[in-house]
Amino acid sequence: MLRHLTAALMALAVVTATPAGATPALVPAADREVVFTADGTTVYGTLHVPEHRPGQRLPAALLLPGSGPTDRDGNQPPGSTPDTLAQLADALDGDGIATLRFDKYGTGRTGLGAYRDHPEELDYPAFVRQARAAYESLRDQPETDPRALLVVGHSEGAMTALLLGGTARPRPAGLALLQPQAIRLLDLVALQLEAQVAEATRQGQFTPEQQRTVNAAIAAAITSLREHRPVDTTDLPLAIARLFEAFQGSSARFVSSDDAVYPPDTAAALRPGTKVLLTCGTNDAQVPCATTNALTTALRHGHAGGPGRVTLPGVDHLLHDTAHPNTLAPPVLDALHRFARH
Template sequence: MTWRSRVLAALAALIATTTVGAGTGAAETTGSRGFLPAVDREVQFDVDGTTTYATVHVPAHRAGHRMAAALLLPGSGPTDRDGNQPPVLTPSTLALITDALGGDGVMTLRFDKYGTGQTGLGQYRGNPGRIDMAAFTRQAAAAYGALREQPEADPHALLIVGHSEGALRALLVAPIVRPEPVGLALLAPQDQRLLDTLDRQLAALIDQDVAAGRLTEAQGEANRNGISRAIADFRAGRPVDTSGIVPTIATLLNSLFGPLNTRYIRTDDAVYPPDAARKLHPGTRVTVTCGTADTNVPCWTTPPLVSALADAHTSGPGLKILPDLDHFLHPAGTPANDKTLAPAALQALHDFTRPWRRD
């Protein structure tokens, strides 16, 4: 899938009481030393009139041992509990993070957010245009509560790990849940306002068209100006005119700024990630990753977020620059659907979990 197709597909799809389900039974018997094998179990929880479906992974552990527990939050668009947008984009980012954290003895919960997987749109099915950023945040907070109530979870060692937009949501969830998480891993985080990110990404696509000779320099400048103007008009509540913009990008903007997506786009764009970061509890252990080959969230956009985390007096590994890694934590040039995490990304996760790592 081309870079252009991946960006357009992902961005165009931006909208679209805990009950423990039956486990596999593998954890019901212990070994000769009381050591329980790893197990996945399906759970569900209700929030705002919708049942959300999730998977809890419990690593192998000694019977009765409480362990660190991490909520995993997916990126933008219809990204499901495994970090996939089937059938097109299936890197399994969150499933791979589950495996990495499990190897360190950290249990996880990952869930199908609104518009994905088994959860679907729930109460928003009849009118998906009503969904907004706050709804996704409430759903994630309820997922955190479901994780906290798992019998193996240590309530004093609750973590949140978010990828891309999921990292922004981690910043929004952390101050409103109790107990507050003791650690956050912000992986390739959304670190600018949504429409600033969109403007930059679409300008990069135009630059590629100019470099490839598909547009002249003058056409490129006109398109970049047209995109910025359309975004400014949307933010100001004025009619959006996409005439003169290349058709694929004009179609994307018309979709994002149409009635189905307007509420969500406005409420996401209203959040400036560094402002959210300043609300974290002092001492929270935080790691931030940026891949030098990440064209979605390039490293040069990261400093305001990192500075805000310092203002909040967070601790921990801090910024981890991942040489030659892309947005999906792959080495540059790796197919987007490759189901591996690069060693540097795995090391960043291991460094983050160091205080809670299983002996």
């Protein structure tokens, strides 16, 4: 009788016990709303957590958008909806990296927040402080590994990523600077405008003499802005004149404070060995590869880690190419995977 009872108990143990070495069920990938505060403003974002083991701490990346009213997904609806940041989150999911993206000031659920009644006081440092608050929120999420935090910025967001890289705590393990604003803002604006005027001249809209006159007026306008003097728009085409008028209006404080940052200077504050990816696209008319030369040199002198600068053949500013006009181009995905696994 006792022998039969012992056998029955052993059989029950085999049925109910977890087999040695068995893998517990994975937690499926999911998005959830994240709320944090920056300078008295409630900021809303999306945390994406890849599939993972229960209790596992994951590397995590803060995603930062480009200039203008660009929301958490990388869109400026209704006119521009490339989903840049949402697609970056999907790409990083494939490497097991959690991501946080958020609605910066003036976009999405966040809106202008504390600046609602005085938007003219919104300057670039406010956006940096907002990004730092987002980084701290990501650091404190239960699924993230605070020793493996990354910052991935696109365009102006890449400059913000650089500033965070030298000041945030804990220091990021890596930065991905995608088509970065790598020179002073107004210098970049001048390059973009001069390229547009050159194209208009090529199409016969301006004579070479008119082109020289307009370029000189652009240079004078930028000097006036930096010296806080009124801009003379007499020799500027209407569209360009309106741009400089806006730079003197409600956005004057932002433009001045953004233009004060020279990105190569910020590289010196990075912790030596910080892994850095810097991309430039050969079809990027907004941030030509040549504008990243000084920053690339500064990163090298600061002993940043790899993969370093990666040139993306045929890729434009929104990280697309002609074969992939609505999704991240394959060279972008390859560079991201190299960065994630470096």
